[in-house]
Amino acid sequence: NAGVTQTPKFQVLKTGQSMTLQCAQDMNHEYMSWYRQDPGMGLRLIHYSVGAGITDQGEVPNGYNVSRSTTEDFPLRLLSAAPSQTSVYFCASTQGVGEADTQYFGPGTRLTVL
Amino acid sequence: GQNIDQPTEMTATEGAIVQINCTYQTSGFNGLFWYQQHAGEAPTFLSYNVLDGLEEKGRFSSFLSRSKGYSYLLLKELQMKDSASYLCAAATGAGSYQLTFGKGTKLSVIP
Numbered sequence: 001n002a003g004v005t006q007t008p009k010f011q012v013l014k015t016g017q018s019m020t021l022q023c024a025q026d027m028n029h030e031y032m033s034w035y036r037q038d039p040g041m042g043l044r045l046i047h048y049s050v051g052a053g054i055t056d057q058g059e060v061p062n063g064y065n066v067s068r069s070t071t072e073d074f075p076l077r078l079l080s081a082a083p084s085q086t087s088v089y090f091c092a093s094t095q096g097v098g099e100a101d102t103q104y105f106g107p108g109t110r111l112t113v114l
Numbered sequence: 115g116q117n118i119d120q121p122t123e124m125t126a127t128e129g130a131i132v133q134i135n136c137t138y139q140t141s142g143f144n145g146l147f148w149y150q151q152h153a154g155e156a157p158t159f160l161s162y163n164v165l166d167g168l169e170e171k172g173r174f175s176s177f178l179s180r181s182k183g184y185s186y187l188l189l190k191e192l193q194m195k196d197s198a199s200y201l202c203a204a205a206t207g208a209g210s211y212q213l214t215f216g217k218g219t220k221l222s223v224i225p
Contacts, residue, residue: 031211042118042217043157043201050211058212059116090156094210101210102147105156 001026004106006091012112013081021076021109023091031094032074033058033103034066036087043090049074081113116140118216120202125222126192134187134219136202144205146178146185147213151199160200161187189221197223 007022025032033048035058045058049068063085065077074093078085088110092103117139126132138146145164149157163169163178163185175188187200202216 031209033211033213035215040217043203043213043215045212045214048211059214092211096209096211102159102162103210103213105158107156 003027004091004093004104006089006106006109008109009107010110012114013078014114015082017081019078019081021078021089021091021111023074023076023106024072025074025091025093025104025106026072027093027095027104028071029093029095029104030071031096032068033092033094034064034074034076035090035092036060036085037090037108038087046076046089078111083113085111086113087111116204116206116214118202118204118214120200120216120219122217123220123222125224126189128192128194128223128225130192131188131190132192132221134189134200134202134221136185136187136216138183138185138202138204138216140204140206140214142206143180144207144209146176147203147205147210148174148176148185148187149201149203151201151218153198157201192223194223194225197221 034046035043047066049055091106094103095101120136148160151157161176199218203213206214
């Protein structure tokens, strides 16, 4: 199993550009989440999905869109990038509730918006 | 609102024991996770507590008191490779897919 994969690993954008961060998992997990990590802020939940076709907002959803057309994939779209979106983005997946269903994190995408 | 507090930095000596504390105030609670994150890498799971008490996993133990909104991670026989950030996270929604994280504690292990 590859686990949770994310592409790209690094990305530099100009303000106003759009892009999609890709996330895929091969563990047949129902639940997937996107977090951003900023220095001194900890990880913050952007959006999550409880299954194909179902998504919801987390703590910091503004400026981001998600969709979940398949169990495996959960892309994160930046519609019009802003310098405040410079961050490290982690995708995670889990089967559900409890220790046996802990979240598995992808390697992250390091995004810089100029 | 959600609030999770943990110390920003700690330093400990190789071979020693260190305790990292975490206090939480959340509107929902379905368990407390601890993750380890080495610099430039993804968080990896260490432990999970949902009931009061101590959970032991080798050199790592985690404790939870739900009534006090308090947890700690205990690391024994510290090794240099334990130098990392330790993240306290509460499951504040229906499941572990909705985690609220503390800002992390950066642990430096010195010889």
